[in-house]
Amino acid sequence: MTAPADANSWQAIHAELMRRIAERVWQPGDPVPHEVDLAAEFGCARATVNRAMREIAQAGFIERRRKAGTRVALNPVRRATLEIPITRIDVESRGMAWRYELIERQFAHPSQIVAARMGLAADVRLLHVRARHFADGKPHLYEDRWIHTAVVPGALDADFSAVSANEWLVQNAPFTRGDVTLSAANASTIEARLLNTPENAALFIVERLTWHAFDPITHVRLVYAPGYRMEMTI
Amino acid sequence: MTAPADANSWQAIHAELMRRIAERVWQPGDPVPHEVDLAAEFGCARATVNRAMREIAQAGFIERRRKAGTRVALNPVRRATLEIPITRIDVESRGMAWRYELIERQFAHPSQIVAARMGLAADVRLLHVRARHFADGKPHLYEDRWIHTAVVPGALDADFSAVSANEWLVQNAPFTRGDVTLSAANASTIEARLLNTPENAALFIVERLTWHAFDPITHVRLVYAPGYRMEMTI
DNA sequence: AAGTGGTCTAGACCACACC
């Protein structure tokens, strides 16, 4: 035991409730005592129990409904959290030297797929930015990005040969919502050349679409060089 | 606008603070007014401001330190959350029929890599379970799992031909912590046969190691059939 | 030493869902 926080801290109560769930004192599907009763049991205010139970509900272990009460979840949906840093910081935090190279920057029509995902008409023109990131001199990531300049006009003046679009957007175009899709794909001829890897090598793909309210900001396809592993914790 | 919650709900304050951050009223690195002052501005209790700011800090947009105060984060580390359902439910929620097939169940020595990851001696024997999941009759997922029966003795009696190890463990062996690694790999000969796909096809791989306190429960390698996409939101 | 965020309390009212 290392300083279990005061006996009546919400964290202590959180831990005790989690123990009862984990050790099946309260079985899946069972009702959990009401906040008032637990507050009485622990000798604390209801708000403190509420704080503990709110966190447990957020983590998916219990389900709460007004009037109906609280129950231990039958199928606890575990949530893993993934931290998405700026690529430069990601590479540097692994102790490698980061370098960045702009391949192309021009206005163009996105593919139908990209336009559809962004919810844009087919004839819209977007800023197309292609670039490579290197780690210790070796190709690490190929980035194929479309920027909706109507929403982020400042992107027109940005020098993406000096600052990566990734970093510029994080600093200048905050987003309110994003969709991320992870997948695997065999290297195309172009990707194989850019990442210095055999054709058909299995590559880890991240596609990210970010929004500001209801306006799409940018769609990016990140193609990682073979060997890349994305790590998360539950 | 749809019922923006009372003007002084923590959510309204949360939204207003987020707006000031997004629209750079408060620039990255800038100090944010103190809780007391914001409470005065909004005409609410400090606890309400605290609730709003706590959520913002959790999301990574501001950094808070006692005495030092609160600042807008310079490099907001975005966190994406991934929901990890039971495979059966994952498949069924996509409107497909789920089927499961046990391939092998036996005690064996895990590979050095797996043993090392689980922090176990090289001579330990674990329960090795290999299985396939089908979606609408087509191979969907190949699962290669090692179960530490010293920690989960009940697994010895479980009938993994009737219940998937995935589901059995979720219901019977709660874990406190898990490491998840995502990657891509070319299909091996065996994997290609089991997933009915060409050799060298790019496959999406999930490796998951779960712990109960400091005891490793299970290590599983999930190999998804081509075309699998994992979706998350930020 | 002092300022700031972190938390707890006791009480209250409200929203929602079930009856």
Add this chain to the structure above:
DNA sequence: GTGTGGTCTAGACCACTTC
């Protein structure tokens, strides 16, 4: 209607950190 969780308040004390 009525019970349960969701939230707000006003005040208080505490923990951490910088000064």
